[in-house]
Amino acid sequence: MNELVAGIVNLQLGNFVMFGIALILIYLAIAKDYEPMLLLPIGFGALLANIPLSSAIGHEGFLTILYNAGIRTELFPVLIFVAVGAMIDFKPLMQNPFMLFFGAAAQFGIFACLFVAVLMGYDLKEAASIGIIGAADGPTSIYVANKFAERLLAPISVAAYSYMSLVPIIQPPVIRALTSKRERMIRMTYHQTDIPKIVEIAFPIVITLVAGILAPISVALVGSLMFGNLIRACGVLERLSNAAQNELANLVTLMLGITIGSTMLAQDFLRADTLIIMAMGLVAFIFDTAGGVLFAKLLNLFLKNKINPMVGAAGISAFPMSARVIQRMAKEEDPENFILMQSTSANVAGQLGSIVAGGLLLALVPAFL
């Protein structure tokens, strides 16, 4: 008889709070369209994990098995990188490689947030994991957090994915605060150039070799992304490219989400840490945006052809949301201004930049311990 009511008897306040959080995530995914591919599975995973005596977690629970097989081994994020690599078109970046500077500048939030986290008393590994939310890139955040601070993985992933979908809300006020109307109205002429096929093919190979030899620890991150990209760029593996972009991406995302959700256990998640991490993630995104914009303004002091500083903000990795936000803002100021191509280039550079930053953290942090 006891077994029949065990679920009810073991319900505690924490469970109800977690149910509430899970339902909010599911609501945001469905009603607000905030990264539904991730927030819905995360929300439902959290429901499954927080039911008392849930058979979904624990030694033989399928979510725990998925966690051990896919997250602890870093397999899911790496597979996502293959899929993302097949989705990225590096041509806009090759047409405008100058935008790589913004892909670097807009990683500022990662390091700024890392520093703030250390000031708040986190150790270096945890601080790096919190800072990596500023990569604005889900799999990179999961990859780094899992290596450095497994106990913070759930809030870090939730923060990374939710702020990514909030880019259209977070970025505009920061950009407006840092630029004048005149700067936002700067027009940039776009020169269309043809990228030879051979460059498209050589790019992923060369980048992997150079990045890999310089920082062997980044091979898994950069290499899997570039593998996916080579499949896309080579032009003879259309089926594999489609499979990576659709089936692989969808399946792994599905399992990744619900598995991350299953780590949101009341006793781990309902802590001050979680709130602090959510707040710091926001700080990281704001510093990313500010870093990109201010760096563009700095470059403008020296450049003859001025850059619209809003393009700098597109150097974060949230693709293509950020590039679109920038174009929309440019159009608000001047309906005849089009900087979509430039901001797309910066946005692609950001995808590269965030992975490089992740790789660098993996290499640097252990050196200081």
Added chain:
Amino acid sequence: MKYVVEINQKKFEVEVERGQATIVEKTPAIAVETPAPLPAAGQQPASAPAHAQGQKLLAPMPGVIIKVKQPTGTRVSKGQPLLVLEAMKMENEVVSSCEGVITYIVAKGAQVAAGDILAVIA
């Protein structure tokens, strides 16, 4: 490379032949063959009048024209939306840069390169 060009609600598959690896023209030469065109009243020819009189509105970036909001002959004011250019999977409204009458406007479905003439306003 193959393009699908839509002219007067008819779809054409267009093969674009590239010359040397060093392409001199910035715009890929799109040869549009129109078999037995039926010039309906009020509809403009498909070819861009490079020598047309008036202010030329150029494509700011490469993309596809997914909507033409004003037909030729319409009087438009500055800032009035003329067409929608889809680039990078984002729909971009292209507005008139001056006041006048549209003497030419690109066809719906056309693939344009940056710098191509989208419309001429006289």
Added chain:
Amino acid sequence: MSPTISAALQVMGLGLAGVFTVLILFYFLTRLLIVIAKKLPPMEK
């Protein structure tokens, strides 16, 4: 200054410098690739 904070400052400095260095390297690699490709005979598919 506590050792963690000084370590964090160093990670911050080296990390930012590193990201810029690597992406500037990618910048030159990309330009180099394009220059080389333009010199090669055209590869027609």
